[in-house]
Amino acid sequence: MTTAPATLLRTAAELDALARPAGARRAVTMTMGALHEGHATLIRAARDAVGPDGQVVVTVFVNPLQFGESADLDRYPRTLDADLAVAVAAGADAVFAPSVDEVYPGGDPQVRIVAGAMGERLEGAARPGHFDGMLTVVAKLLHLTRPDAAFFGQKDAQQLALVRRMVRDLNFGIDIVAVPTVRDPDGLALSSRNRFLSADERRTALALSRALFAARDRLAARQALLARARSVASGAGRAA
Structure with a gap:
């Protein structure tokens, strides 16, 4: 039922209608x-899941509760016209x-979702309160x-785990679907913030994905060698 252009909704009343x-x-x-190709992949996955007669809603909202510094919030890219096209x-x-x-009518909400121990580890340890703000929105x-x-991307693994836990713990009754990470040809996961990286910073950022891929390839090679060894041993045993 997709039409062009997509309906732009600005208020909760419009969304409700x-x-x-x-x-x-x-x-x-x-x-x-x-929005970039990673977001587009999520939207396409949502469309495939609900079919041509289903309905896909994309939300675009820069959530102030999950930013630690106002400067970071202020410089976050806002490209609504391009987002609508994507x-x-x-x-x-x-x-x-x-x-x-x-x-957030009336200002910052007094009642919020608290991520708990899961939100205090890994990224949460470096960004206190970030996951509380994320879960609240x-x-x-x-x-x-x-x-x-x-639909959520696997790129933000801790976010995905927390959303799943919230939906389970609070009985939302909604399916949370994970979509694989989309990467640039050099291996860096697509992110809206990547446009801020210098050439040197991008090379540094690639260290993580390269290390993960190297570990994956090493594990695959080790498993192939073990399988080959078992096959040879099994053949020798039958020959005997």
Whole structure:
């Protein structure tokens, strides 16, 4: 049922009025904008899941609760016109792009989701409160969009694990679908923030993916050698 262009919704009331075809499933993909091929892959996965008669909603919202410094928040890329084009090309029916006041009327919310111990490790150890803010906005957007399924990239592994835990612990009744990481040809995972990297910083950033791929290849080679050794031993045993 995708049309061009996708419907742009700015308020919760407009989103609430978005008609859902009878019997159709709704999927949501949550973003902070500056959409790239990784986001497009999520949207296409959502479209494939709900089928041509289903409904795909993309949210575009730069969430202030998950930023540690105002400078980082202020410089986060905002490219709504380009985002609309990417979303509709990938199969979105509607884009929900609310203001901060629309999502948090009256200012920062007093009641929030707390990530707990899972949110204090790994990335959470370096960014205190980040995952609390992330879960709070995800919870709000799930309530506002009321999807049957929500699609998240595996690139943000800790985020994905926390969203799944929140949905399970709080009985949201929504399917959380993981989509594999999309990478540039050099191996760096696609990210809206990559545009800020200098050439030297990008080379440094590649160290992680190269190390992971090297470990994967080494493990695969080791498993192949072990399988070969077992096959040779088994053949020798039958010959005897």
